[in-house]
Each structure stands twice: as structure tokens, then as C-alpha cells.
Amino acid sequence: MESNNSNNDKPRISLNRKMRMWNRYRNYIIGLAVIVVVVAVFAIVLKSCSSKKDTKDNKETTALPAVTQEETTAKEPGSEAVTTEAAQTTQAAAAGRSLSISGEPDTQDYTSSEQYSKSVFIGDFVISGVSGFGFVSESQVISSNSMTSDKLTNHTDEIVAQSPDSVYIMVGINDLNYGSRPVDNIYEYEKEFIEELKGRMPTTNIYVLSVLPITKRFESSSKVKQTNIDALNTMFSENAASLGITYIDVATPYKDGTGYFGASYTDSGYNLKSGYYAFMLNGIAGVIK
Numbered sequence: 001m002e003s004n005n006s007n008n009d010k011p012r013i014s015l016n017r018k019m020r021m022w023n024r025y026r027n028y029i030i031g032l033a034v035i036v037v038v039v040a041v042f043a044i045v046l047k048s049c050s051s052k053k054d055t056k057d058n059k060e061t062t063a064l065p066a067v068t069q070e071e072t073t074a075k076e077p078g079s080e081a082v083t084t085e086a087a088q089t090t091q092a093a094a095a096g097r098s099l100s101i102s103g104e105p106d107t108q109d110y111t112s113s114e115q116y117s118k119s120v121f122i123g124d125f126v127i128s129g130v131s132g133f134g135f136v137s138e139s140q141v142i143s144s145n146s147m148t149s150d151k152l153t154n155h156t157d158e159i160v161a162q163s164p165d166s167v168y169i170m171v172g173i174n175d176l177n178y179g180s181r182p183v184d185n186i187y188e189y190e191k192e193f194i195e196e197l198k199g200r201m202p203t204t205n206i207y208v209l210s211v212l213p214i215t216k217r218f219e220s221s222s223k224v225k226q227t228n229i230d231a232l233n234t235m236f237s238e239n240a241a242s243l244g245i246t247y248i249d250v251a252t253p254y255k256d257g258t259g260y261f262g263a264s265y266t267d268s269g270y271n272l273k274s275g276y277y278a279f280m281l282n283g284i285a286g287v288i289k
Contacts, residue, residue, distance in 0.1 A: 122155060
């Protein structure tokens with residue numbers, strides 16, 4: 001019987017030991033649990049504060065470019081007018097149009113020198129006369145008796161260096177006189193030159209002057225055909241908008257009733273007499289204002 005009671009008491013003894021151990025370490029365990037909970041709560045709170053701070057910093061950083069933008073775009077008195085004027089100049093240079101001078105050519109006083117004070121002329125023998133007869137200075141004219149459309153781009157740097165407000169181009173008759181260069185090729189060479197000028201001087205006005213006509217007699221002794229001159233001029237007139245240039249028909253007033261160069265305006269059949277340059281230059285100045 002005693003043996004049985006002794007065996008029954010073993011669980012109680014084991015339980016009592018556990019209770020005594022629990023009672024002994026209870027405070028430590030509870031304290032440790034509390035510390036763990038506090039640490040966890042503190043970590044959560046710290047993480048939440050950090051997120052809010054990052055969000056605030058991000059908002060401030062995002063807002064910064066806007067403030068900088070306002071400060072950068074703040075205009076001094078009068079600067080808005082200057083900006084508007086520059087924009088209008090750029091827009092005018094980019095816009096294409098087709099114009100023509102009119103009237104009966106006559107010998108007249110040269111009254112348009114102010115219009116060309118900051119201009120550059122480039123082309124063949126007709127353009128040579130603009131400086132040769134004293135209408136503008138030689139430094140403003142780039143020309144030769146053999147100038148052709150494919151040679152224009154050789155003079156881009158020379159033109160850009162002068163920073164002109166306007167460039168006047170007349171070229172093509174020498175190309176046609178070769179007899180082997182199609183009108184399309186002449187157009188493409190000149191177009192390439194125009195695009196290069198506009199790329200490097202976007203606010204400069206580019207004017208393409210029509211090639212002057214030839215006499216019927218000259219046509220019969222050369223490779224130039226009046227129909228090809230007319231085709232080239234028409235091509236630039238019709239494409240002025242896409243090219244962003246101003247095309248000016250200066251040829252029509254010099255034509256006779258048959259569509260050729262009037263004999264009284266030329267002594268060679270292809271060139272322009274000195275007395276009729278003023279009519280052309282004054283006419284150009286009049287239509288582009």
C-alpha cells in the first residue's frame with residue numbers, strides 16, 4: 001500500500017517542482033515579455049515616423065523644381081517684350097510665302113539701301129552686279145560668274161560669320177547651261193543649302209529670288225531653255241511654305257510678251273543692265289515689308 005501511495009505522489013512532486021520554478025522565475029519571464037512587447041511597439045512607432053518623414057521629404061523634393069522654375073522664369077521688366085519679339089522673329093523666319101514684284105521696269109533712284117544694311121547676297125553673275133554697281137558693299141556679296149547650286153554650301157561658314165538678318169539667293173542659270181543637270185537636282189542642291197542656313201541661323205530670313213529670264217536669241221545659242229528656268233522658279237514658288245523661305249518673283253516684270261527676257265533690259269541675253277537693278281532691289285524691299 002505504501003508503495004502505491006509513493007508512486008501516486010510522484011506527479012504531485014513533479015508538479016510542485018514546476019510551480020516552484022515558475023514562482024521563482026515568473027517575474028523575470030513576465031518582465032522579459034513586457035520588454036519584447038515594448039521593443040516591438042517602439043520599432044513600429046519608429047518605422048511609422050520614419051515613413052512620414054520620408055513622405056514629407058519626398059513632397060518637399062518634388063516641390064523644389066516648381067519653385068526653381070518660378071525663380072528661373074521670373075522676368076525682369078521689359079524682358080517679356082524682348083522674348084516676344086524674338087519669338088515673332090523666329091516665327092517669321094520659319095514661315096514660307098511667295099511674293100512678286102510688279103510694275104514696268106524703269107531706271108529709278110535706289111531708295112532701299114536701309115533694307116539691305118545687314119543682308120548677304122549669294123549667287124551668280126546677276127548677283128555680282130548688286131555690289132559691282134555699288135548698291136551694297138562687296139563684303140555683303142558672295143558670287144562668281146560660275147556659281148552653281150552645288151557650290152552654295154561651300155560658303156555657309158562665310159555667311160554665318162556675318163550674322164546677317166537676311167540672305168538673298170539667286171542661282172540656277174549656270175546649272176541649266178551645263179545641259180546635263182535636271183531642274184530637280186538644282187532644286188535639291190539649293191534646298192540642302194537653305195536647310196543648312198536655317199539650322200545654323202534659325203532667325204535669319206531666307207529669300208530665294210527667281211532666276212531671271214533669257215532672250216530667245218540666247219536660248220538658241222546655249223543649252224539653257226526658258227521652260228526649264230520657269231520650271232525651277234515654279235518649284236520654289238510652290239514649295240516656299242514647306243521650305244520656310246520667302247520666294248520672290250523678280251523675273252516676270254522683265255519678260256516680254258513671249259515670255260522671254262525683254263531686249264531693252266539686257267545687253268547679253270541673260271544679264272541685267274545696270275540701270276534696272278534699282279527697280280529690282282526697290283521692288284524686293286517694297287514687297288517684303
